[in-house]
Amino acid sequence: AQSVAQPEDQVNVAEGNPLTVKCTYSVSGNPYLFWYVQYPNRGLQFLLKYITGDNLVKGSYGFEAEFNKSQTSFHLKKPSALVSDSALYFCAVRDARRGSTLGRLYFGRGTQLTVWP
Amino acid sequence: DGGITQSPKYLFRKEGQNVTLSCEQNLNHDAMYWYRQDPGQGLRLIYYSQIVNDFQKGDIAEGYSVSREKKESFPLTVTSAQKNPTAFYLCASSMAPAEHLGVNSVYEQYFGPGTRLTVT
Numbered sequence: 001a002q003s004v005a006q007p008e009d010q011v012n013v014a015e016g017n018p019l020t021v022k023c024t025y026s027v028s029g030n031p032y033l034f035w036y037v038q039y040p041n042r043g044l045q046f047l048l049k050y051i052t053g054d055n056l057v058k059g060s061y062g063f064e065a066e067f068n069k070s071q072t073s074f075h076l077k078k079p080s081a082l083v084s085d086s087a088l089y090f091c092a093v094r095d096a097r098r099g100s101t102l103g104r105l106y107f108g109r110g111t112q113l114t115v116w117p
Numbered sequence: 118d119g120g121i122t123q124s125p126k127y128l129f130r131k132e133g134q135n136v137t138l139s140c141e142q143n144l145n146h147d148a149m150y151w152y153r154q155d156p157g158q159g160l161r162l163i164y165y166s167q168i169v170n171d172f173q174k175g176d177i178a179e180g181y182s183v184s185r186e187k188k189e190s191f192p193l194t195v196t197s198a199q200k201n202p203t204a205f206y207l208c209a210s211s212m213a214p215a216e217h218l219g220v221n222s223v224y225e226q227y228f229g230p231g232t233r234l235t236v237t
Contacts, residue, residue, distance in 0.1 A: 009157070032223050043121075043207055043228035044160075051223050090159065094223070103148060103167070103213065104175070105226060109159035 002027045004093050004108035012114045013081045021076040021111045023091030030096040033074040034105065035065055038088040047089075050074060061085070081115045088112050120144040121229035123208050128234045130202075138193045138232045140208035147213035149191035150226060153177060154205040166191055167213050195234065202236045 003026045013019045025031055032051055036044040048059025055067045065076045076089060089112075092105040120143040130136045140149065148167050152160040162175030166185040180199025185191055191210075195202045209226040 034225060036228075041205075041231070041233070043123075043230045044209075044226075046225045046227065049223070049225055096223075103211070103224075104150070104162060104165055107152075107160040109157060 002093055002095055002106040004091050004106055006089075006091055006108035006111045008111050009109070010112045010114070012116065015083050015115050015117050016080050019078050019081040019085070019113065019115070021089050021091075021113060023074045023076065023108060024072050025074060025091070025093040026072065027093055027095045028097070031072075031074075032094040032096050033065070033067060034092040034094075035059065035063070035074075035076050036090045036092065038090065038110070040087075044090060047076070083115050083117055086113055086115050121208060121210055121227055123206075123229040123232050126230065126232060128232055130234070130236050132236055133197045134236075135194055135196050136202075136234065136236075138195065138206055138208075138234070140191045140193065140229060142189055142191075142208075142210045142227075142229075144210060144227065145188070146210035146227070147188070148211045148226075149185070150209040150211075151175075151181075151183065151191070151193045152207045152209065154207055154231075160207065163193065195236075202234060204234060206232045206234060 005024045034049045035047040038044045048057050050057045050067045058064045063078050088110045090110050091108045122141050124139045150165040151163040161177050164183040166172035182194045208229040211226040212224040
C-alpha cells in the first residue's frame with residue numbers, strides 16, 4: 001500500500017535561514033514523488049517532482065528536494081527562507097509500476113511552514 | 118490555479134439537501150480528480166476519472182456521486198447520505214499516462230481554487 005508521512009505538523013524558521021520540510025513514503029514499487037504548496041483558501045500549486053535520475057530535484061520559487069531511496073525520504077529544502085514562503089506544504093507519492101492505480105496520488109497530511117521576519 | 122475553475126467558491130446548504138459542485142478545465146486533460154480537505158487530515162480522494170464516461174471510487178466515495186459526460190467537466194454531487202459534508206473540496210486534472218502506447222509518462226496534477234461547503 002502507498003502512503004506518505006510528514007512527521008512535522010509545523011515548521012518555524014527565521015527569514016534568511018535554510019528550511020527543511022520532511023517527507024517519508026511507502027510504495028510497493030519505485031516511487032514518483034511530488035511537492036505541492038497551498039496558500040490559505042486556495043488550491044494546491046505544484047512545486048516539483050522526482051521521476052528518475054538525479055536525486056536532487058530543483059523546482060519553483062527556489063525550492064529543491066532530495067530523494068533518498070535507502071531512507072525512503074523526499075525532503076523539501078530551500079537555502080534561504082522568505083516570509084512569503086509561509087504556507088501549507090504537501091508531499092505526495094505515486095507507485096511507478098505501469099497501470100498502478102491509474103496514476104492516483106497519495107498525499108501526506110501537510111506541514112504548516114511559518115517564516116518569521 | 119491554472120485552467121481549472123470551481124464554482125462557487127463558498128456554498129451553504131441545509132442538512133438533507135443534495136448539492137452539486139462544479140469543476141471545469143480547459144487544459145485538454147484526460148484525467149480529473151475530486152479531493153476533500155479537512156484540517157489536519159490532508160487530501161483524501163473521493164472519485165477520479167481517466168476518461169469520459171468512466172470513473173472510479175477513491176478512498177471516501179460514500180455519500181458522493183460524479184459524472185463525466187464531457188472531457189472538460191467533472192461535477193461532484195454531495196448527497197444527503199454524506200454524514201459530515203462540511204469541508205473544502207478540491208478538483209484537479211492531469212494528462213493521463215499514455216501507457217497503452219508503451220510510454221510511462223508521469224504528469225503532475227493541477228488544482229482548482231476549491232469550494233468551501235458548509236452544511237448546517
